[in-house]
Amino acid sequence: MKIAIMGAMPEEIAPLLERVGEYTSSEYAGNTYYEASYKGHSLVIAYSKIGKVFSTLTASTMLQKFGAEVLLFSGVAGAINPELKIGDLIAATKLCQHDLDITAFGHPYGYVPEGKQFIEADAALISMAKEVASEMGVKLMEGIIATGDQFVADPVRNRWIGETFNADALEMEGASVACVCDAMGVPFFILRSISDAADMDASFSFDAFLISSAQESANFIIKMVEKIGH
Numbered sequence: 001m002k003i004a005i006m007g008a009m010p011e012e013i014a015p016l017l018e019r020v021g022e023y024t025s026s027e028y029a030g031n032t033y034y035e036a037s038y039k040g041h042s043l044v045i046a047y048s049k050i051g052k053v054f055s056t057l058t059a060s061t062m063l064q065k066f067g068a069e070v071l072l073f074s075g076v077a078g079a080i081n082p083e084l085k086i087g088d089l090i091a092a093t094k095l096c097q098h099d100l101d102i103t104a105f106g107h108p109y110g111y112v113p114e115g116k117q118f119i120e121a122d123a124a125l126i127s128m129a130k131e132v133a134s135e136m137g138v139k140l141m142e143g144i145i146a147t148g149d150q151f152v153a154d155p156v157r158n159r160w161i162g163e164t165f166n167a168d169a170l171e172m173e174g175a176s177v178a179c180v181c182d183a184m185g186v187p188f189f190i191l192r193s194i195s196d197a198a199d200m201d202a203s204f205s206f207d208a209f210l211i212s213s214a215q216e217s218a219n220f221i222i223k224m225v226e227k228i229g230h
């Protein structure tokens with residue numbers, strides 16, 4: 001199967017590239033795409049750069065140009081749910097855009113006509129992730145992930161996103177990737193490991209834990225790849 005694995009930052013895909021060993025690379029529309037064979041699958045791996053626009057471009061490219069049949073996202077997130085601590089894993093059940101706002105026209109936050117306020121991730125991939133978590137002996141929270149073009153370092157904004165969308169974690173790419181996959185009918189799975197609490201200390205915490213949390217997420221994603229189709 002052709003599997004896309006995507007991150008937003010180089011640090012989020014570095015552990016994956018290290019794990020697959022040999023790969024080829026090609027440039028397209030300002031990103032580098034790495035292709036490898038791993039456990040009988042063809043992988044295409046890339047980081048998009050941060051945010052909804054770049055991640056939309058990369059996800060679309062992975063599906064349309066590289067023909068990916070499933071997309072897995074690996075990366076880090078800020079916690080909203082206080083149960084989520086640094087390094088903990090969360091799989092998105094559904095995703096929303098917390099910064100999408102045409103409420104002036106009577107619509108709910110995160111909604112535009114002909115769109116969806118929430119996009120649901122693939123149920124089969126989530127149940128596979130639960131099996132992987134129990135095999136690895138790691139805790140995996142399932143929850144709502146809110147995406148926006150903001151690094152949230154503010155407890156007031158954090159609480160607002162939590163209350164408005166019932167969200168458990170926030171980041172900057174998941175919902176846009178979900179939107180692309182949903183529109184193209186490609187199953188997707190968004191995994192994040194917590195790097196910070198999206199509070200006043202978020203930028204320090206992010207810098208301190210980006211690499212270790214990205215590694216946690218990547219380790220899990222590799223196990224997912226090993227399980228797909230087996």
Ligand code: ADE
Binds near residue numbers: 152170196202206
């Ligand atoms: N990704 C990781 N931490 C984040 C935060 N605090 N805000 C937005 N995206 C993040």
